[in-house]
Amino acid sequence: MVAVLIQVLPFFAVIALGYLAGRTGFFSEAATAALTKFVFYFALSAMLLRFSATLNLGDVVSWPFIWAYLIGTSAIYIVATIIALVRRIGVEQAAVEAQCAVIGNTGFLGVPMLALLFGEEAIGPVMLCLAVDLVVFSSLIVILITGTRDGRVSPKVLGTVAMGLVKNPMIVSIVAGFSWSATGIPLPGPVTEMLTLLGAAATPGALFAIGASLASKSAERLSVAVWLSFAKLVLHPAAVAVMAIFVFTLDAFSAKVMIATAALPVAGNVFILAQHYGVAPMRVSAAILVSTAVSIFTVAGVIALVG
Numbered sequence: 001m002v003a004v005l006i007q008v009l010p011f012f013a014v015i016a017l018g019y020l021a022g023r024t025g026f027f028s029e030a031a032t033a034a035l036t037k038f039v040f041y042f043a044l045s046a047m048l049l050r051f052s053a054t055l056n057l058g059d060v061v062s063w064p065f066i067w068a069y070l071i072g073t074s075a076i077y078i079v080a081t082i083i084a085l086v087r088r089i090g091v092e093q094a095a096v097e098a099q100c101a102v103i104g105n106t107g108f109l110g111v112p113m114l115a116l117l118f119g120e121e122a123i124g125p126v127m128l129c130l131a132v133d134l135v136v137f138s139s140l141i142v143i144l145i146t147g148t149r150d151g152r153v154s155p156k157v158l159g160t161v162a163m164g165l166v167k168n169p170m171i172v173s174i175v176a177g178f179s180w181s182a183t184g185i186p187l188p189g190p191v192t193e194m195l196t197l198l199g200a201a202a203t204p205g206a207l208f209a210i211g212a213s214l215a216s217k218s219a220e221r222l223s224v225a226v227w228l229s230f231a232k233l234v235l236h237p238a239a240v241a242v243m244a245i246f247v248f249t250l251d252a253f254s255a256k257v258m259i260a261t262a263a264l265p266v267a268g269n270v271f272i273l274a275q276h277y278g279v280a281p282m283r284v285s286a287a288i289l290v291s292t293a294v295s296i297f298t299v300a301g302v303i304a305l306v307g
Contacts, residue, residue: 045170067243080101135171
């Protein structure tokens, strides 16, 4: 546990540095937004494009892996939804809380950290988890909120969901990379060097941006934030562990990467969606803040256990 904690400590130290920069005002909210945009559209996309362009889609896609992650994640999504509905907070807020319970910071934290901790062979499994999160659950929250408000799921809503997926640079990068890989032609040397150079900024940039963005988050409604953090950091990895190890009996490495991915703290894009639709943004903000602060120990613990 201590050895793993020492391994993950530098990642969270960069997050803490970003938080300090944002909290002191040295890094303004505008600067944080600009850095986040650079990482999201350029650095992280370059990293994903380079990795996926060197992988064989047939070797990466594993339906037992996908089903294990999807079913385990869905189980916690349902639990969080039921608990929210029992508290009588409505479908919209229940959808947001369920999102907090299962959507981790895979893009900004998981991809760079797990690639360095487990090696580049971890990128394939992490990308599968990311694809399930984006395609299934990030679409589901939009459908639930807009469907509840409109009283039905209209073609316009489905079109909005589809356009959101098409415009997501992480999905575009992964699809473009696998499409190039399918040609069997290696990336030209200068292109590889450019993507490597740009992608190298993803890890420090993403971690610093996470910290700086946390500086503007508040810790209101701590009881709910603690519950959602527990669901994300403990229940979610436990559920996918059961699916991966005992139900689908995945190989040890794939199971390890999946469980570590599920142990990541609540993603920042949940706050963006909550703020966009005006549904409990402060509650999400608190869940992100609490889960990220606690995850330095829980992520290390989970990695130590599965390792």
